[in-house]
Amino acid sequence: MTAPIPRDMPNLPAIPGMPTLLPSHVPASAVRAPAHRPLVAVYRLLVALAAAAAVTVELALGSPLRTLSHFAIQSNILLALVLTASARRAWTARRPLPSALTGAALLYAMTTGLVYHLLLANAASPFTLPGVLTSEPAAPTGWHAITTHVLHTAIPIAALLDWLLLTAPGHLHLRQAASWLLYPLTYLAFTFIRGELLLPGTPARYLYPFLDVDQHGYKSVLGNALLLGLAMYALAILLVALDHTRPHTLRYRAHHRAKTGFRLQPPVG
Template sequence: MPSAVPASAVMAPTWRPRAAAYRLLVAAAAAAAVTAEMLIGPPFRVLSHFAIQSNIAVALVLTFSARRAWATRRPVPAALTGAVVLYVTMSAVVYHLFLTETSPPFSITGAPGTHHLWQSVAGHLLHTAVPIAALLDWLLLTAPAHLHLRQAPAWLLYPLAYLAFSLTRGELLPSGAADRYLYPFLDVARHGYKHVLANALLLGLSFYALAILLVAVDHARPNPIRRRTKTGFRLRPPVG
């Protein structure tokens, strides 16, 4: 009879120093970009951005994942990795589609041009390099077929909580504050709640569609870390 015990329960994880080094490098890049933004702009404003929060999540999860890969321990739960990849990818997509040509120019720090080189490097890391690197880590350094459609609704809880936080923050700040609403498509003072909630609904549907796409890709991609097992003996042709 086939065993009901999965192979991962009886096969010890392998030592993966290259994966650990790559993840530490990506985590360091995300942490450096967040730190640079916080040194330039007000920390509370910087930390209130979705891109900053998603990059912090990437730094934490990849650091923890690198430690497990180096210590020959089992990988972090796939649902956690999938959620982080979803958030940082969606943040990059929103930035490149809606925030690169805004007027006034979109700025996490609220002071565009103050430290142009630092802000340019940090912006490219936050919105391009780190999301691509996180996607490559998921595609090339993790086992497939561990994500499921039932996880997608749970992944949407954080974007929903962020929407509530953003709108509440805007209501609590003075009406004349320049950073009352951090994203133009969530600016209630300019567009009103009806328009903002419609934008939020479209973003939520986009989040869910991207989550479904990640699950589909996860079940269609090959296994990049398949290992060859050794039994310790060789089969020989029968005699006679």
């Protein structure tokens, strides 16, 4: 027969050397609920609609395939999609989009504006081509003039203002800067492949004069691409640095019954 189990179990001594759990610090972003921001949502939606309208007009006026091959068109399409998703999240009080995505869209929009005004529309530049969307050396006129200024000037400025005034700082990181250059590298490869597939002498075989292999050769074009890549990386680093030094212009309203990112359950037993 087995011995009976005692009714009162003695208290077991504590085992020495048991690890203690360290306190876990919960970030404020995980506790504070996102606020409903209708004005921000309306602004972002209007900018996205303006970019989409300008792209649509360009597609209707010219060759769709050639139009979609421009870096400016692709960057504006990406920005319009990102701003539309950001507007929906701001309207429905959801978490913002990942900073890696919004930072990339901002970088590409800024690159579009800077390249156009410093290289393509600058009379002192060796790569002057103000009518880049029409592949004409003369300044665009009519609807092309409107869409050119919208895509290369208004939209980049609007994206910059959205980042400076309507986006919380401190979310961009230096490790993201290198990954943002993957798309420009892909676009460079696309430019070379597109140029090889088109017959020599085809109009707008190379859409940008600093990437024109027929005129400058691969060696010079690769040098131009390297300089542009370094400039984009420097711009990305500048955006990250400014993101961590600029003031916080957003003010969140305090709620008496604030929702948290987690719920505490009652103890069991």
